[in-house]
Amino acid sequence: MHSQPATGNVLEHVALNLRRLRGQAGLSQEALARLAGLSRRMINGVESGQTNISLSNLDHVAAALGVTFVDLVRPPQSADERLQTLIWTSDSGASSAVLLGAAPASRQVELWRWTLAPGERYDALPDGSGFSEMIWVVSGELTLETEIPRTIGAGDFVVFGSAQAYAYVNLGTQPLHFVRNVIS
Secondary structure (H helix, E strand, O other): OOOOOOOOOOOOOOOOOHEEEEEEEHOHHHHHHHHHOOOHHHHHHOOOOOOOOHHHHHHHHHHHHHHOOOHOOOOOOOOOEEEEEEEEEOOOOOEEEEEEEOOOOOOEEEEEEOOOOOOEEEEEOOOOOOEEEEEEEEOOOEEEEOOOOOEEEEEEEEEEEOOOOOOEEOOOOOOOEEEEEOOO
């Protein structure tokens, strides 16, 4: 089966899902903001689809609601594990991350397809305690900036604890393609 293109606008999905899940939890925007460590204005902006939110802050909102990251970004009509949702693009639009799917683990496992254009990077805030990532480089060379920086070439992989600040960097001259699993 061939991969299908990424679906929908993730900000619309998050807005719809956040309003629904917050209502189900019986929380006001202010109460959710307090639990997530964010401002009410941020929650309001995300619910209206007018404000972008970092992946890390989205994790905080999910934890405050007692749901998973995927519960917030899943297309509302999607009931299976195949998500194929564009979650992140760089400012240039040449780099992207697509959440391909997710499955339960102790909490959840996420499968991502990433592309980084030459010279671009993605800086991540630390994940929660117990989170890990598994990365397999399809083509190009990934520079992974962590406490122990390393370079991973095509066909190679790395597993690391992501409860630390980290960055994906493409120092090469060709696009970098890799598969990422997030385990929580």
